[in-house]
Amino acid sequence: GGSSGIGAATALELARCGARVILATRSARRGEAAASRIRRETGNNEVRFMHLDLASLRSVRAFASAFLRQEPQLHLLINNAGVSAGGTTEDGFSLPFQVNHLGHFLLTQLLLERLRSCAPSRVVIVASSAHCAGRLRPESLGRPPSGLFSTFRDYCDSKLANVLHARELATREQGTQVTCYAVHPG
Numbered sequence: 001g002g003s004s005g006i007g008a009a010t011a012l013e014l015a016r017c018g019a020r021v022i023l024a025t026r027s028a029r030r031g032e033a034a035a036s037r038i039r040r041e042t043g044n045n046e047v048r049f050m051h052l053d054l055a056s057l058r059s060v061r062a063f064a065s066a067f068l069r070q071e072p073q074l075h076l077l078i079n080n081a082g083v084s085a086g087g088t089t090e091d092g093f094s095l096p097f098q099v100n101h102l103g104h105f106l107l108t109q110l111l112l113e114r115l116r117s118c119a120p121s122r123v124v125i126v127a128s129s130a131h132c133a134g135r136l137r138p139e140s141l142g143r144p145p146s147g148l149f150s151t152f153r154d155y156c157d158s159k160l161a162n163v164l165h166a167r168e169l170a171t172r173e174q175g176t177q178v179t180c181y182a183v184h185p186g
Contacts, residue, residue: 134160
């Protein structure tokens, strides 16, 4: 998300550098307020909000479709989410796994051709060193784990999926001038 925390700080710095910035957040009120604040602080009028709810794959598809219609350029895609609350999405996946990983995975796939056509470009996935405690279990992938500390385990699993996605995408995109990175923010 770009309306607070790491996402807002990143958007602010990109806007300061003169970039056209699309803040993708699920809350229109917070997204519009963040975009307005960043425009005011930087003097960069090329900062706008677009609705994106990573807890809904339908929303991810709608965002990608609207983005591709409205924005001819894409040079940098930053996938930033760090949900650690429990719950299940409308798509039947655990909330942290879908918001932190699956939503961004789908978004990246839907925007990949645009990234290639605008190369050099890059994908930055905000992961976490918590990925070291993650463990992906194919038989229960995307379902909330049970037991003590299950929400934290789910978060760690989602961040491991982020790192693996970045590594695989970097491998697949060799030679295309699309580079991919996973970063630990703190």
